[in-house]
Amino acid sequence: MALKVVIKQNTYFDSVSLMSLSTKANQIDGVEQAFVAMGTEMNKEVLRNVGLITPELEEAKTSDLMIVVKAETDEICEHGYLEIETLFTKKNSGTSKNEIKYSTISSAATSIPEANIALISVNGAYAAREAKKALDNDLHVMLFSDNVSIEDEVELKNYAHEKGLLMMGPDCGTAIINNVGLCFANAVRNGDIGIVGASGTGSQEMSVRIHDFGGGISQLIGTGGRDLSEEVGGTMMLDSMKALDEDEATKVIVLVSKPPAPSVEEKVLAQIKQCKKPVVVWFIGGDEEKITDAGGHFAKMSKEAALKAVLLAGADESKINKKALNIPLIQEVRAKLTPEQKYIRGLFCGGTLCDEAMYAALEKFDNVYSNIQKNLDYRLKDINVSQEHTFIDFGDDDFTNGKPHPMIDPSSRIERFLQEAKDPSVGVIVMDFVLGFGSHEDPVGVMLPAIIEAKQIAEEEGRHLEILGYVLGTNLDQQNFDDQVNKLLAAGVTHASSSQNAGLLAREFVVKGE
CATH class of the missing domain: 3.40.50.720 (NAD(P)-binding Rossmann-like Domain)
Structure with a gap:
């Protein structure tokens, strides 16, 4: 086995660009493994863990760019490196000549x-x-x-x-400011509903559902995931709520987060009382009574929150397609599953999408495990081994340390998907496919070969495997929403129309005795 190592001193590229480039580098013919990253201690630790570290890489500075190519021969390594250089050239050639x-x-x-x-x-x-x-x-x-x-x-x-x-x-991975999407964001129509989110994919889901219901977004302000912690105190969410309350273009405010720290929750509730505009609150697992008492409009799940927002903004409810759960479909899937097939396996790119599906399961099942479970008794002891009902957030640090985020490179869950598909106790596997700016150009296409293989494995063993997919996106996103959905349907995958419905369908498919 051969190894090609190149260190470019004082050559900086941002992490998003390098993640995307690394994904493409690992697809080069003959390359067994490619690693393109800055010379940080964290990245060096990843190289140590996979056995690719060398003395010169150990000496790389945080301002240095590390390029590592592993292949069968020196010739293939050299070819791989030249292809990576071409990728950098293509990236730079996309820059306008007039750009300063x-x-x-x-x-x-x-x-x-x-x-x-x-x-x-x-x-x-x-x-x-x-x-x-x-x-x-x-x-x-x-x-x-x-x-x-x-x-x-x-x-x-x-x-x-x-x-x-x-x-x-x-x-902070998601924002839409003055109708311009920043980092990971979906293309949605401009409108009069403002979102403040301490969750990236949760905010994306909210903007997409509002778009789907005919509404539009005035601003989507991300706060960062720690904003509602005791230490930070909710400073950004509170300031954003005030800004939207004074914004003439905003009629309704929507808050998206996991439940805040108790002291921060009091501040948010107090701010809701002062708002002149209606405030819809989707805090996953939040307290309805507290939110309602503060004058907020409580929403248990994402679609419910989006629907309340568009109605408060003046939408005609009779003209909205709410896309209710398909009860005949639920009965049909239940009839196909054997008594032994009683577990859900959720494999998610989006942390909040994972959370929403998990909370739906928790309403009916106690034995729900995850790598992001708040209840430590049900936190997976080994993130690579599922237990009973299991929901995995592949965007968590345990999976992204030195690797591309799954929204950029969704192939990271393929091996786990096939592992779950072979488990005879699994009834349904639910997955998300996130479209929009910054995301993979064909997230469904990456998974299709594995989906087809999994279906064949189950069929040969004489059992039905229900695969449930949710595509987070709009008809304005560059990945072509309809094309992504049609690919799933053609492969025999059931399509859920929202994150909320994905969680509820997965749960209902495996409920026994009803």
Whole structure:
């Protein structure tokens, strides 16, 4: 086995670009493994774990670009490396000749006085410093970078609050500002419903459902996943709620998150009471009584929240297709499953989509396990081994450490999917396929060979395997929503019309004795 190692000193690329490029590099003919990443300690640890580390890679600095190619021969390694160089060239050639590059945030802010927001995606070690520079220049900030300390997050958000600026993130992956999608976002129509989300895919799902019901989005403001923690105190969500309450283009506000820390929840509820506009609240597993008492409109699940939002914005309910659960389909699938096939296996790219399906299962089953279960008694002891009903978030750090996020490279769950398909106790496997800016160009296509193989395995063993797929996207997304759905249907996959319906269908398919 041969190895090609190239280190390019002081050559920086953001993590999103490198993840996408690594995915393509691993598809090069003859390449057994390709690794393209910055020389951070975390990335070096990944190389150590897979046996690709070398002394020169150990010496790489965080500002250096590491390229590693493993193949059968030196010739194939060299070919693979040249192909990777071509990928970099193609990436750079997509840049407009008229595009101007600035070496610092300050120089860009000075040269473009009309600019009012900075999107930052740099190594976490430098992210807080760059975000502070942007705030110093009176720019709102969307901080995509992760690995930023919670102390830095608190300091940045307090500073932004004092200056009347938005500080979205760190680890903020989704936003739509003035009808422009940033990072991971779906193409949705402009409208009068504003979203504040501490969850990326949860916010995407909300925007897509609102679009599906005929509504539109005024702003989608991401806060970062830690904003509603005790330490951060909900600063960004509170400031965003106030901003949307004063925004003339926004009629209805929707809040998306897992339940906040108790002290933060009190602040959010107090802010809801002060809002002049209706506020719909989808906090997964949230307390209906508290939210209602504060004057909010409680929603148990995502589709319910979106429907309430569009109705509060003035939509005609009689003209909305609510896409209720297909009861005959549920009965049909139940009849196909044997008594032994009693478990759900959820394999998700989106953390909130995983959460919503899991909470649906928890309403009827106690034995629900996950790598993101809050109840530690039901947290998977080994994330690679499922137990009874299991829901996996492949976007969690345990799966993405040094690897592309599954929304960029959904192939990461193929091996696990086939593993679950061979388990005779599994009745249904439910998966999400996320479309939109930043996501894979054909997420369903990546899974199709495995889906066909799984169906054949089950058929040869004389059992039915129900595969349930949900495509998160709109008819405006570049991946072609209808094409993605049709590919699933052609492969014998049942299609769910929303994240909420995916969770409920998966649960109802395996309920016994009803």
